[in-house]
Amino acid sequence: MATKKAASKDRRVAEESCDEAAGRKAVGVDPELKASNLRRLRRIEGQIRGLHRMVDEDRYCADILIQVSSVQEALRSVARALMRNHLTHCATHAISEGSEEEKKAMYDELLEMIYKNAR
Numbered sequence: 001m002a003t004k005k006a007a008s009k010d011r012r013v014a015e016e017s018c019d020e021a022a023g024r025k026a027v028g029v030d031p032e033l034k035a036s037n038l039r040r041l042r043r044i045e046g047q048i049r050g051l052h053r054m055v056d057e058d059r060y061c062a063d064i065l066i067q068v069s070s071v072q073e074a075l076r077s078v079a080r081a082l083m084r085n086h087l088t089h090c091a092t093h094a095i096s097e098g099s100e101e102e103k104k105a106m107y108d109e110l111l112e113m114i115y116k117n118a119r
Helices: 002-018 031-056 061-097 100-118
Strands: none
């Protein structure tokens, strides 16, 4: 339990280093990146609706699976763009200018994100 509390505290410290108000809002987001991610997410929404229709219409399983794979890759693309932005702004700031506690918290946060996405 103490480890979870420490990890939670470390995460809060990392978040605060990226956002002074600690309101968990992104800082340093490029407007073009945001617009691009929103376009991709709208496209993904359409793909999900298409998947819903395919399942509802009892389409061939292999066709549905191909579309599922396409949606997963599209989501990975958004995740990569978000990760790149996080590394460029929040992580770089915490690691180069943060206290030792902020640096450790950022390292822990990055490792948690990497291993969570690897599952």
